[in-house]
Amino acid sequence: MSKLIVDSFDGGGGASTGRWVNGIAEWVEADTAYLSVAFTWRLDDAYQRAIWYRQMGLKVRAGGPGIFTRKHYLADVAQIGGDCPDAIWRHNPAATIASRGCPVGCWFCIVPKMEGRTFTELPDFPVCPVLCDNNLSALSPEYQDHIVGRYRATGAPLLDANSGFEPRTFDDEVWHRWRDINRGPWRFAYDDAADGPHVERVMRMLRDVSPRRKQVYTLIGNEPVDACMDRIQQVIAWGGEPYAQAFMKLNALVKRPHVRFDWTERHLKQVQRWVNGRFWKYTPFYQYDASIRSNARMEIGQLLFDDDAEVISS
Numbered sequence: 001m002s003k004l005i006v007d008s009f010d011g012g013g014g015a016s017t018g019r020w021v022n023g024i025a026e027w028v029e030a031d032t033a034y035l036s037v038a039f040t041w042r043l044d045d046a047y048q049r050a051i052w053y054r055q056m057g058l059k060v061r062a063g064g065p066g067i068f069t070r071k072h073y074l075a076d077v078a079q080i081g082g083d084c085p086d087a088i089w090r091h092n093p094a095a096t097i098a099s100r101g102c103p104v105g106c107w108f109c110i111v112p113k114m115e116g117r118t119f120t121e122l123p124d125f126p127v128c129p130v131l132c133d134n135n136l137s138a139l140s141p142e143y144q145d146h147i148v149g150r151y152r153a154t155g156a157p158l159l160d161a162n163s164g165f166e167p168r169t170f171d172d173e174v175w176h177r178w179r180d181i182n183r184g185p186w187r188f189a190y191d192d193a194a195d196g197p198h199v200e201r202v203m204r205m206l207r208d209v210s211p212r213r214k215q216v217y218t219l220i221g222n223e224p225v226d227a228c229m230d231r232i233q234q235v236i237a238w239g240g241e242p243y244a245q246a247f248m249k250l251n252a253l254v255k256r257p258h259v260r261f262d263w264t265e266r267h268l269k270q271v272q273r274w275v276n277g278r279f280w281k282y283t284p285f286y287q288y289d290a291s292i293r294s295n296a297r298m299e300i301g302q303l304l305f306d307d308d309a310e311v312i313s314s
């Protein structure tokens with residue numbers, strides 16, 4: 001469930017989900033500049049920032065998920081690692097986290113490798129509108145109660161449980177525990193065919209919740225095309241809204257999906273646009289894809305025509 005969605009939602013009453021910096025948070029304390037890098041594809045930019053801070057005479061410390069799989073990338077310009085508990089707040093002032101780690105161990109996810117397969121609870125977490133725990137429904141019932149209790153006690157709104165709930169552990173008890181305080185979307189993941197029965201059960205449980213508030217992160221590119229498209233269509237049929245995330249390598253230095261099976265990079269991007277732009281509400285994918293292709297052909301034709309006109313007039 002550890003998917004960081006970058007969108008903004010105002011839950012009313014002046015509270016908001018804030019804004020995410022685009023993958024690199026940076027700040028200076030005393031003689032040290034800190035760089036927290038969320039994504040590996042921002043490492044080149046982080047490297048340049050580190051050089052700039054060093055030229056200003058500062059020491060540089062760097063950490064974050066983006067560093068984890070490439071620990072040596074900044075090693076000649078920064079001290080790597082160390083604890084920095086408030087880094088998440090630097091990425092988004094409305095964000096907080098009440099636990100780290102995840103026991104599930106999905107092969108494509110950095111969380112268990114970086115934070116471990118047992119939960120570390122952070123009971124004194126600052127209560128903020130965006131809660132970024134990796135897997136809320138797999139936490140112990142007592143600790144979930146603790147988190148919910150702190151939101152109730154402080155009166156702070158929970159506008160987005162950003163990484164969401166795991167369908168396999170989302171049961172009636174979890175639903176009743178969180179439904180009165182969660183004012184944002186219900187987020188789940190549908191990562192492969194084996195998740196299907198669990199996602200379907202959860203969608204049924206939330207049948208009275210509007211589709212817009214049932215967001216299902218749907219991984220694509222990790223299975224053949226037909227299997228991924230089936231999962232997207234199932235989410236829609238079960239009354240949820242899919243959000244397509246293309247499979248990427250954990251150490252990718254450019255923000256491009258990793259192509260496997262019968263996918264192409266272009267196909268992955270087209271499906272993401274069709275799903276995340278909600279074009280599926282108006283047209284099936286094969287028609288959407290065909291129209292994009294014919295538009296592209298028209299644009300190329302127009303360019304050729306313009307070139308011809310240029311030649312004729314010169």
Ligand code: SF4
Pocket residue numbers: 001002102103104105106109110111112134135166
């Ligand atoms: S459930 Fe899987 S994807 Fe979600 S945080 Fe745990 S290991 Fe990562």
